[in-house]
Amino acid sequence: MFDQLFNQINTMTIIIVAASLGITVLVLLFVARTVGNVTKGLNQNIQQTNQVLMSGEPAEATVLTLAPAGMSVNYxxxxxxxxxxxxxNRPNYQTRVRTLIPQYKMAQVQPGQKVRVMIDRLNAGNVALNLL
Structure with missing residues (x-):
């Protein structure tokens, strides 16, 4: 009788442990995929910004609004x-830029402030802040 009960308890323990491990693996895979997607998007944004900074057309811009986008990476x-x-030699226009700004440069990027920007030569709506 005790042997049968012991075997049932062992079987249930194995099932519970296996289910727990399965759930843990699924959660870890989901987190890894989510982090991978965020990192991929961030890397694409950085590459695009760097490309515009290297080959864009210099201009001046006035900051109209500034709002946090809900993410921070290394200050x-x-x-x-x-x-x-x-x-x-062209009319002014408005555009929205989502960009990483170092915390120590935040005082330079406030509403009403003039900032240097680089304009993508192929897409004028694609602008990069030049905070050097």
Whole structure:
């Protein structure tokens, strides 16, 4: 009788442990995929910004609005910035930029402030802040 009860308890323990491990593996896979997608998107944003900074057209812009986008990476805050871009020899236009801004540069990027930007030569709506 005790042997049968012991075997049932062992079987239930094995089932519970296996189910727990299965759930843990699924959660870890979900987290890894989510982190991978966020990292991939962030890397694409950084690469695109660097490309515009290297080959874009210089201009000046006025910061109209500034709002946190809900992410921070190594003391760099992801911000949504609405800019009034003033390119040379063309009319002004507004665009929104989602970019990482170092915390120590935040005072330079406030509503009403003038900032240097680089405009993508192929897509004028794609603008990168030049905070050097």
């Amino acid at each position: 760099n805050v992801m911000m949504d910035v609405v800019l009034d871009v003033q390119p040379e």
